[in-house]
Amino acid sequence: MTIPESIKKFITWIQGFDHRILRNENDVKEKLILPMFYYLCYPDKCHREYPLKTSKSGKYSKNPEIAHIYYTTDNIEQQNTDTSLIFIEAIEPYKNKFYDAIEQAKFYSIHFNSLFFIVTNGYQIKVFNRLRYHKQESIFDINIDILKNIDIASNFYNQLNFDFVKNIDKNTPSILTYTKYNLIERFIRRYPDLQDVLEQCDFEPSTTREGYRLIVVKTKVAIACNLPKAFGEGNCEIEFSSIIFRGLKIYLNHQEILGQFMTGLHTQPDWGCRRFSKQLDKNTFEVYLGQTTLILSELEAVDLCLCIDGVCQEYKNLIIEFENTLETWNFEFVKFSENRGFILFSVKQELWELMQQFADEFDYTKGKSEWHLFHREYISIRVSRGIRDHTFILPKIDRDLSLLPNNQINIIYELNDVNLQSIETRKLTLWQQDIGVLGTWTARYTKQWLLEKYIPKVINYYSGKSQLSETELLAKITNYTSDRALIKEIDHLRDLVPYLRDIQSWLHIYVENIPASFLKPYYQAYTNLVRNTDSSIIGIDYIIGNLHRIEWKNTQEEIPHNSRDWKNLTFKYAMDYLDQQVARINNCKYENSLKADLITRTFIWIIQNGKISFSQAQLNAAKQALLPLWEQSRFEMRHVYPNR
Template sequence: MTIPESIKQFITWIQGFDHRLLRNEDDVKEKFIFPMFQYLCYPEKCHREYPLKISKSGKYGINPKIAQIYYTTDDIEQQNTDTSLIFIAAIEPHQNKFNYSIEQAKFYNNYFKTLFFIVTNGYQIKVFKQLRYHREESIFDTNIDALRNSALASTFYNQLNFDSVKNIDKNTVSILKYTKYNLIERFLRRYPDLQDVLEKSYFEPSIMREGYRLVVVKPKVVIACNLPKAFGEGNCEIEFSSIILRNLKIYLNHQDILGQLMTGLHTQADWGCRRFFKQLDKNTFEVYLGQTTLILSELEAIDLCLCIDGVCQEYKNLIIEFENALETWNFKFVEFSESRGFILFSVRQELWELMQQFAHEFDYTKGKSEWHLFQRKDISIRVSRGIRDHTFILAKIDRDLYLLPNNQINIIYELNDVNLQSIETGKLTLWQQDIGVQGTWTARYTKQWLLEKYIPKVINYYSAKAQISEVELLAKITNYTSDRALIKEIDNIRDLAPYLRDIQSWLHIYVENIAASLLKPYYQAYTNLVRNTDSSITGIDYIIGNLRRVEWKNTQEENPSNSTNWKNFTFKYAINCLDQQVTRINNCEYENSLNADLITRTFIWILENGKISFSQAQLNAAKQALPPLWEQSRFEMRHVYPNR
């Protein structure tokens, strides 16, 4: 077959392109993107550039970016979301972490409504297709070296050249795909004989668990999951029994499971609590799993939810059990190169060097005193007696992230593979029996031992040999501690506010609905707790404003901020509003996260600024209602949102 001249020219150009000449983002745009689209036959006048402004929250970047958009027309007045074809985002050459840039491109592409969006650093090229009823689909994840293959370059050209792309009907293609599936599903439902055949091919429901392998089976869905060990990563594979989806296997990695599946557990698909579900009509759902988008029937959606609940609840439990056992919740998790751990505190660089020197001098092979318990492993301090490892201490000093002002460096409780070997190879529950002073030290105990025993010993040992200031070295230790009281020990209601602030921060970024069962006792207990607040509380306009916004959102009445002077309302009115929200949520299955955010802001303000008369029973009820919500917010802020 004769290759068209336009494809030959594209292949010749891509085979001769040298990405090593690219020095910055402008080079990627000028020397790679523009020539590539010229060889893909896009008219120059169909191209426009747009500055991408920073969102108010700063979430989408620090520096403004430029979007490259190609349209079907060169008429500027007709260049809009109906005629947009391709969105291109250029990133710095040699930058290999694409996740942030892809998320940024997806965010902005929601406004431009293009058929494709591309993220490239001039060497790697990631191309995504996005149609009306479908989440983005990765169609090319390649690089310049691979594209030098003539067959791949031809495929790339045929899918992305100007004539091919401009002839795609955005609406018709998506609707046809969705309608085709819907018709097949309805057809199968109409004919009992075919339905009998399908029922015989359904999976046999079961739950199988062997060690860290969990398989949950429902009639229409099966999920086989490798659960996470310690702070390791798990994964899963999803299959469907449907004749349409048979033989499709969807693989999800650790980040996919946490970032997509973990929110909205034990809720129904049509509640809007699960971020990977989109309801298309009463009996049909669009579901995106990893990079795969499916259209499922109501029954398939129900079974998928049940399987996810079974797998993700156990997945979550193991992560929580590990953090609880090693007492790591109060420390910031960090991951860098091939190391990971928790920041305990920071010290002057001089002190860290003395700590390393002491560990080298008191290697366990050099003596038998109580302090001969160290081994050096790479750059870590390994606290050990022979084969019994207690803990690994690491100070990361070669990156600005860990090198603090005034020569302060962070001391990190390292999750070392050697120390976690018993978890990796042992039985599911036996590893916890090794945790303690004589075995594996927790993060909390390690910090205590370092501050109270090891560092004083190091300073005392070397102060006699060198002119060092013990007072200065100890004064420069920055101890990252939380001053908040434990929930069960709280007697002053203002001590509840820091926990509510954690919840509010989580709700503020939570875009899905929340199961009402989680909020009902919380709304009730805190409304009762603040019920007897002195009416002279400051900020009544702020309180009423929050509560009126909740009412406005629920009733869709005219925004009261345009017509009402909230300062004329009293605190009694505020309590009546809160009582109405308690009544409302008791009759709901789910709650909008913005409502919960505004109500939590109201509780925080009253606790911090009001003079409140309360009983012990009211305080106890508030303390009892707090942990389920706060612990979920803590888990998701730590493990779910960093993976989105």
């Protein structure tokens, strides 16, 4: 999921901000408020300051507090209660006297008719949504350190940036996130007659699929989704049957579907495995759907999750199927200008120019030999046999059309619209039949053909004309290949480590809980695999430290020195602890990602540093347990967390 440039700039700024430099209220204004709203894209001319009356007589004090107001317009004459957006009050740094400041800000935000009001001391930031006719709603109560988290900073930006806030209709009551409306529904449900009326509004559950259009309907929720074609982008629309949300339609784009919905599929909403949902109490959930936040009953939340499961499983399957079929997993995906594709390898400028020259000379309109395969389309080289396109390749060029650093050109397997359209127009179950040597080439085959046939042919053809020898040209090819063995072919334990590191990196950034079903066979298989490790393994303190952290409530605290004599701990103690974790997870519905991270770190250390006796059955079980977990991590790191 690509993060927009404006959000990247906001994240970079907030992560570089040091609240310790603040000394007074003016510092809070100059060094936090004004820069923050600059990176939230508020024009400077939309900002005004007002002294606040703080005495009971209604007069300004000797040193009045200053309110900061942002408006939709930079025209001073039009800056009024109709155009006000956000009221901000700064208080002295390091002071936590927020109660009076919040009450004052609430009063003046009503006076200025702002949509939001904010109170901050430069470290703690409290943001409120001023709801018409209702008590204000806290939407952020965070400190600077928390705001530096990428996901939280992105959410903060999405809810408070200028373009989003200025388009909010002040005259429409903001009922969608207000919990009183759930109380209304609960009240209705107490009475059978009203319950019958309410149920008449429910949807008729169904699932329909026509091509790339999928509609999943449950009693309370319906999602209509345009599934992604090839490496194209899908989208969806969500509706609710509730009388409270009647008429509401929520649209999510491709990035929002991948970023919000793809984790925690097939889990209950109260497990904490889903990125878009947070449980407020036993029967109430707050959900974040694109730019919209709703409060749902438990039944609505369950139906929403079931709809998302139905849609996203198909969404995910199509992406994985396309990557599998075109053999693209082992290549880095890149998107630049209007081009998309995968980096196969790189060559020096001289060789790329010869490749282009050969393609021009052997254009398929100029002859009928076996090498008249090519056609130049701008910077792209089209490899084709008449009307059947095999593949498209192009160089990766940056925005100013200069060559990449060090005069090196990345050769890209291009996802060209011409080729993709031919795939998309075929029947859903038949397009895969066109993939192959005589049809659409995969990324792997394209790379093989370029390195083994095309480039040698080009070098040989121009051997007498190029200033560089064949050896020099070939020596300048940088081949991006993975030297790791396939999981199913692993025979040596240490060949498991790169895959375990991939999983550990994924777990390290995974902020939600993980379904225990993913981890049960993994914990068991690897605990059995390392069971017979020589007790003289180095780093026993590291192993025990990781395992102890699993139980600590505060993982940042120091190891309690007086709790146990660490010098007397042995590898047997570590194995007993791992067995306890296996027993524990077998009785869990979900697992904290930090615990899974620590256990994976432990497995990696033991395999790298221990002398392990194991059977073929134990190794096979370890490989079998590793594969689905690694494939899950691979998908999410590539499509859900692409910028981490």
